[in-house]
Amino acid sequence: MLLIDCPYCGERPEIEFSYGGEAHIARPENPGALSDKEWADFLFMRGNQKGAFRERWIHTQGCRRWFNVLRDTTSHEIYAVYKIGAPKPPAPGEKPVAAKKPAAKKPAALKKGAGK
Amino acid sequence: MLEKGWIGGGNTGRNTTIVRSNYLFDESAHLYEKSLQLFEQLSQELNYNVMMSQRGVMNLAHNLHDVRESKRRVFANKLNGVDAEWLEPEEVKAFCPIIDISPDARYPVMGATLQKRAGVARHDAVAWGFARGADARGVDIIQNCEVTGLRIDNGRIVGVETTKGFIGAKKVGSVAAGHTSVICGMAGFRVPLTSHPLQALVSEPIKPIHPCVVMSNAVHVYVSQSDKGELVIGAGIDAYNSYAQRGSFHIIEGQMGALRELFPIFSRLRMMRSWGGIVDTTPDASCIMSKTPVENFFINCGWGTGGFKATPGSGWAFAYTIAKGEPHPLNAAFTLDRFTTGALVDEHGAAGVAH
Amino acid sequence: MSGSMRLPGGGRIDRSRPLKFTFNGKGYTGYEGDTLASALIANGVHLIARSMKYHRPRGLMTAGSDEPNGMVQLATGARTEPNIKATQIPLYDGLVASSVNVFPSVEFDISAVNGLLSPFMTAGFYYKTFMPSQAFWDKVAEPVIRKAAGFGKAPTEPDPDVYDHKYVHCDVMVVGAGPAGLSAARAAAATGARVILADEQAEFGGSLLTLNREIDGKPSADWVRSTVNELAGHEEVTLLKRTTVAGLYDQNYMVALEQRIDDLTPSSPANPRMRVWHIRAKEVILAAGSHERPLVFADNDRPGHHAGRRGADLHEPLRGAAMQEAGCSSPTTTGPMRRRVPSRRTAPM
Ligand SMILES: Cc1cc2nc3c(=O)[nH]c(=O)nc-3n(C[C@H](O)[C@H](O)[C@H](O)COP(=O)(O)OP(=O)(O)OC[C@H]3O[C@@H](n4cnc5c(N)ncnc54)[C@H](O)[C@@H]3O)c2cc1C
Ligand SMILES: [Zn+2]
Numbered sequence: 001m002l003l004i005d006c007p008y009c010g011e012r013p014e015i016e017f018s019y020g021g022e023a024h025i026a027r028p029e030n031p032g033a034l035s036d037k038e039w040a041d042f043l044f045m046r047g048n049q050k051g052a053f054r055e056r057w058i059h060t061q062g063c064r065r066w067f068n069v070l071r072d073t074t075s076h077e078i079y080a081v082y083k084i085g086a087p088k089p090p091a092p093g094e095k096p097v098a099a100k101k102p103a104a105k106k107p108a109a110l111k112k113g114a115g116k
Numbered sequence: 117m118l119e120k121g122w123i124g125g126g127n128t129g130r131n132t133t134i135v136r137s138n139y140l141f142d143e144s145a146h147l148y149e150k151s152l153q154l155f156e157q158l159s160q161e162l163n164y165n166v167m168m169s170q171r172g173v174m175n176l177a178h179n180l181h182d183v184r185e186s187k188r189r190v191f192a193n194k195l196n197g198v199d200a201e202w203l204e205p206e207e208v209k210a211f212c213p214i215i216d217i218s219p220d221a222r223y224p225v226m227g228a229t230l231q232k233r234a235g236v237a238r239h240d241a242v243a244w245g246f247a248r249g250a251d252a253r254g255v256d257i258i259q260n261c262e263v264t265g266l267r268i269d270n271g272r273i274v275g276v277e278t279t280k281g282f283i284g285a286k287k288v289g290s291v292a293a294g295h296t297s298v299i300c301g302m303a304g305f306r307v308p309l310t311s312h313p314l315q316a317l318v319s320e321p322i323k324p325i326h327p328c329v330v331m332s333n334a335v336h337v338y339v340s341q342s343d344k345g346e347l348v349i350g351a352g353i354d355a356y357n358s359y360a361q362r363g364s365f366h367i368i369e370g371q372m373g374a375l376r377e378l379f380p381i382f383s384r385l386r387m388m389r390s391w392g393g394i395v396d397t398t399p400d401a402s403c404i405m406s407k408t409p410v411e412n413f414f415i416n417c418g419w420g421t422g423g424f425k426a427t428p429g430s431g432w433a434f435a436y437t438i439a440k441g442e443p444h445p446l447n448a449a450f451t452l453d454r455f456t457t458g459a460l461v462d463e464h465g466a467a468g469v470a471h
Numbered sequence: 472m473s474g475s476m477r478l479p480g481g482g483r484i485d486r487s488r489p490l491k492f493t494f495n496g497k498g499y500t501g502y503e504g505d506t507l508a509s510a511l512i513a514n515g516v517h518l519i520a521r522s523m524k525y526h527r528p529r530g531l532m533t534a535g536s537d538e539p540n541g542m543v544q545l546a547t548g549a550r551t552e553p554n555i556k557a558t559q560i561p562l563y564d565g566l567v568a569s570s571v572n573v574f575p576s577v578e579f580d581i582s583a584v585n586g587l588l589s590p591f592m593t594a595g596f597y598y599k600t601f602m603p604s605q606a607f608w609d610k611v612a613e614p615v616i617r618k619a620a621g622f623g624k625a626p627t628e629p630d631p632d633v634y635d636h637k638y639v640h641c642d643v644m645v646v647g648a649g650p651a652g653l654s655a656a657r658a659a660a661a662t663g664a665r666v667i668l669a670d671e672q673a674e675f676g677g678s679l680l681t682l683n684r685e686i687d688g689k690p691s692a693d694w695v696r697s698t699v700n701e702l703a704g705h706e707e708v709t710l711l712k713r714t715t716v717a718g719l720y721d722q723n724y725m726v727a728l729e730q731r732i733d734d735l736t737p738s739s740p741a742n743p744r745m746r747v748w749h750i751r752a753k754e755v756i757l758a759a760g761s762h763e764r765p766l767v768f769a770d771n772d773r774p775g776h777h778a779g780r781r782g783a784d785l786h787e788p789l790r791g792a793a794m795q796e797a798g799c800s801s802p803t804t805t806g807p808m809r810r811r812v813p814s815r816r817t818a819p820m
Contacts, residue, residue: 001364002356003722003751013638013724013751015366019355021310040456044308044399048297050359073311074359076721156605165602169613214627241598320554321523323621343613344523345621365718365726365749369636383630384552 005081008063020056022046023068024088050074052091117255118278120262124243127293128424130393132316132350134329134338135425136173136234138193138200139466143449144402145196150446151429155237158428164245166237167343171328173234174208176378178223178334185465186229193231201230212328216380223335223377236329236340236348242427263292266302272411273303289414289438294359294394296417303410307417308455309396312353313363314421317371317390319382321345330378337374346388349375353395353421362392395420400460401467405434405447414438415452422467477513483680484509492566494543501562508534508541508557517774519543519557521572523622530774534558536671536715537762540772543568544623549631550735553623561673563734571623633738636747641665641709644725644752646716649677650686652758653698659756660705667750668702669711669727675699677760714748716759725750 002014028034028042047053053073058066070080070091080089090096119125135155137148159165177183186202193200205217208228217225247257258280265277266288275284290299294311322345331338339349351371354363368390376383398404398418403426405416416434419426429446436444443451449461484504491500494511501510508531511519519541520529529540541557545568553571560568601612643659645652648670656668674680676695686694702708714729727748731738738744763778765771 001366001720001722001724001749003724014364021357036456036458040308041306044455045306046308046310047306048310048357050295050298050311053357055357071356073357076358076360078722159602159605159608165598165600165608167597167608167613168605170609216629238598244598320623321621322553323624324617325625343616343620345617362720365720365724369747380629381626383632384550384626386552386554 002076002078004057004069004078006059006062006065007067007081007083008065009059012059012062016059016061017057018060020058020066022048023054023056052079052094054088117250117257118261118263118276118283119257119259120279122259123247123257124240127314127393127395127419128239128243128427130316130391131239131424132338132340132348133236133239133342133424134173134234134331134340134422135168135237136231136329137198137425138173138175138189138229138231138234139463140189140192141461141463142196143461144463144466145193145198147429147433147446147450148426149196149198150432151426152233154428154432155425156233158237158242158245162245162249164241164248166241166245168235168237169343170233170235171340172211172230172232173329173331174203174211174228174230176208176228176330176332176334177226178332179226182334183226186227189466190229199231199233201232203228203230212326212330214325214379214381215330216378221377223332225378234329236342237424238343239424242424246427246431263299263302266299266410266413268303268410268413271409273413287412287414287438289416289434291416291434293417293419293423294396296396296415300408300415303408303413305409307404307415307452308399309404309418310357311359311394311396312356313358313360313392314350314353314395315363315367315390315392316348316350317368317387318342318346318348319385320388322347322385325381326379332374332378335374335377337371337378339375339379347382347385349387353397354392359394360392361394397421399455401463402461403430403447403450404452405430405437405443406451406453407437407441407443408452412441418450420467475513476515482509483674490562490564490566492562492564493568495569503562505562506534506558507543507545507560507562507566507568508538510562511557519774520570520622522772523572523620526572527772528774529772531557531777532765532772533763533778537778542571542622544571546735549626549628551624551626553625555623559671561733565735572621631737632732632744633740633742634745634747635740635743636749638749638751639667639709640751641667642753643667643756644723644750644754645669645756645758646725647677647757647759648672648675648699648710649758649760650679650691650695651760652677652756653695653702655756655758656702656708657698659754660702660708663707665707666702666705667709667711667752669714669716669729669748671713671715673713675710675712711748719755719757723752723755725752725755 003011004014004017005011050073053071055069055071056066057069066084068082068084069078070089071078079091082089135152137145137152139145139148155168158168175186177186190200190202203211204227205225208225209215209217211230251257262279263276264279266273267275267277273288275282276288290296292299297307297309297311300307324341326341326347329340337349337351339347342348349371354367396417397420401420403423404418408415414437416430433444433447437447454460484502486502488503489500490503491498494516499510499514501513517530518528519531522529531541532539535558538556538558542554543557545552545555545560547567602608642664643666645656645666645668648668652668653675656666659666679691679695684691702710711729714727716725716727718726727750729746729748731746732744765778
């Protein structure tokens with residue numbers, strides 16, 4: 001059972017959470033303008049990375065809030081937990097994603113216990 | 117044939133061996149029924165005993181919705197020439213005397229579908245039997261050889277890179293189950309698959325006590341007893357994506373609770389070992405046997421939690437697809453395009469108990 | 472019979488507390504502190520079970536959870552349990568057990584004739600036989616194979632006992648309470664850490680339960696006693712005996728099964744028979760010791776052959792009995808040679 005560090009409540013066992021699959025999939029602003037292929041891509045096609053993977057979880061039996069997790073799908077190691085909207089913390093060996101504006105705060109998850 | 121591990125070391129050697137064909141939609145019923153018919157002659161055809169045991173599979177109904185859905189499936193199966201019966205609770209008890217059908221159970225048994233021709237087959241024997249058969253027909257089977265890249269020239273496949281070097285090929289078929297997304301990633305396209313752990317476990321061997329296969333959607337467990345005497349038990353996937361071939365313990369604990377609910381007499385048995393495989397699930401719980409955006413590169417995947425029963429039929433139809441460059445009518449509905457056209461084959465009900 | 476093979480002194484039993492038990496319908500006596508295995512051997516019973524395929528005679532190989540042979544059907548009726556290792560059953564008054572996988576009896580077993588056919592029943596033989604037709608397999612061969620398979624029998628009535636489970640967190644989880652585990656737990660507890668120490672045996676001490684060494688200038692038995700007392704005095708230390716750690720999962724999540732009632736005392740919600748512990752630890756120390764590898768030679772699995780070190784443990788009070796012990800783990804020796812074992816450094820950490 002995974003131990004997940006909810007950015008709002010702290011470390012809790014996996015059974016308190018529900019899984020939301022791949023993170024950072026933006027709903028198209030204007031679905032009507034999409035081709036069938038683009039719509040299928042949004043609805044069904046998923047990154048299914050072997051290795052570092054960005055995914056969503058919801059703390060169903062706690063604060064009921066969604067957040068993102070960067071987890072390795074081969075080792076189940078959780079590299080980072082970050083709030084929706086926060087900049088993506090880099091995966092091991094990945095260059096930090098250059099933010100458009102310099103981020104004022106460090107991502108919540110990298111600061112242990114942030115927001116508890 | 118290239119295998120990164122050993123023959124049968126993937127999901128085929130890890131599955132709970134249930135074989136049935138009572139799927140809801142015409143497209144699936146035809147494909148799985150073809151497969152069941154091939155299973156019925158497989159030992160003779162391969163000259164290898166795959167221990168096909170048609171001891172009957174019951175799918176239990178525990179609420180009114182289950183009852184309606186199950187009866188609908190029985191009728192649909194009959195229309196497709198697939199044997200199916202509806203059993204009332206007393207008939208369930210007669211078919212499997214150790215099951216608890218008391219009306220005050222937390223999830224009372226309100227009936228079941230029964231497919232008598234369904235059952236179990238020995239998974240290792242199926243893998244080895246096919247390997248022997250392929251070998252006898254001149255197939256080179258190379259184990260411990262991982263495909264690490266696909267060489268594509270002008271949108272057409274010309275071979276594969278492997279840990280043992282490059283192999284040129286006019287056509288390539290991928291049947292990599294949980295690793296299909298990784299392979300397709302090498303070709304630069306995405307597939308509607310997510311890879312999840314599916315766990316199973318066996319009890320210590322006991323004298324025969326469980327005569328058939330019982331599956332329950334609602335309490336979520338399925339169980340049979342192997343010829344060695346072990347109870348073979350499975351249920352649903354772990355929710356998260358994974359390639360680790362292991363899952364979380366609460367999944368096992370949940371299925372043990374469900375098992376005890378249906379079979380109170382199993383409470384004192386000890387479980388011997390548990391394991392996981394990585395299953396490739398699709399949005400509509402149906403397989404994908406299809407051409408791809410890369411010419412002469414074909415995929416057979418998306419069997420998720422339930423492709424063992426399809427093994428002979430899926431191999432048969434996939435061989436046709438590769439040979440002709442076009443799907444056979446049996447797998448014509450299971451293309452990659454269906455996610456664009458919307459013609460899904462939604463088998464979540466029949467595949468429901470994660471398999 | 473009070474144990475014809477039993478030595479007058481020694482061992483971990485209380486000779487003032489005899490216990491009556493029944494094996495295969497025959498009455499015997501053992502003592503408090505015996506396992507079913509040691510009590511059977513003390514009574515001269517070596518033939519415990521039959522093997523799965525050829526129904527060859529099987530005795531006891533070891534003295535603990537590594538026992539591959541000595542499995543019995545424990546208790547009767549709704550409380551019966553199949554395939555329990557005799558080496559892990561603490562003897563209690565009124566215990567009833569029987570051999571598994573035998574017909575009609577363990578001494579005379581009809582399926583043992585399979586042994587004579589063994590050249591034709593090599594590993595995987597069934598893949599290449601029994602299939603003149605699917606119907607022959609369905610109607611004749613499979614039912615016969617099924618009947619021959621399996622060891623013990625499942626109960627046929629619902630379980631009258633009560634179980635529970637529990638979630639706990641700790642700083643340090645120590646698996647195994649031999650010298651290494653005890654030392655680790657002690658060092659961790661001294662820092663004020665919340666510690667859980669689990670061992671599958673009924674007493675802490677591990678290898679020191681049967682070895683006599685010197686630790687910190689004391690006989691090892693005294694060291695074990697004082698260490699356990701010291702640990703018990705820490706508020707943040709939980710000591711779990713008869714608790715098997717069965718799995719180590721992601722992020723130091725562990726599952727352990729505590730056997731709380733061994734005899735037929737009725738269980739209740741306040742006193743469950745077994746408890747599943749779900750443990751999340753910051754650090755895990757595996758100090759579960761080692762299992763001995765048996766030597767490979769023909770018929771090494773027949774009754775009367777024991778793994779050396781563990782067999783010697785089991786036979787502690789039984790020196791002089793005709794037996795053969797063989798093994799290849801470091802401290803292996805035969806029982807009577809115990810004194811000549813070179814002293815191994817204990818309390819490693
Ligand atoms: C626990 C469990 C229980 C199940 N129970 C049932 C059941 O009761 N009934 C049922 O019908 N189905 C069941 N299934 C599903 C069934 O096992 C699978 O659908 C089926 O075995 C898939 O067969 P396959 O040949 O497509 O895949 P696999 O048997 O998984 O074979 C794929 C192979 O591809 C290899 N591979 C992957 N990547 C590469 C690479 N890059 N290069 C070389 N080789 C590679 C893998 O090592 C693997 O051996 C279960 C699955 C699991 C895990
Ligand atoms: Zn929360």
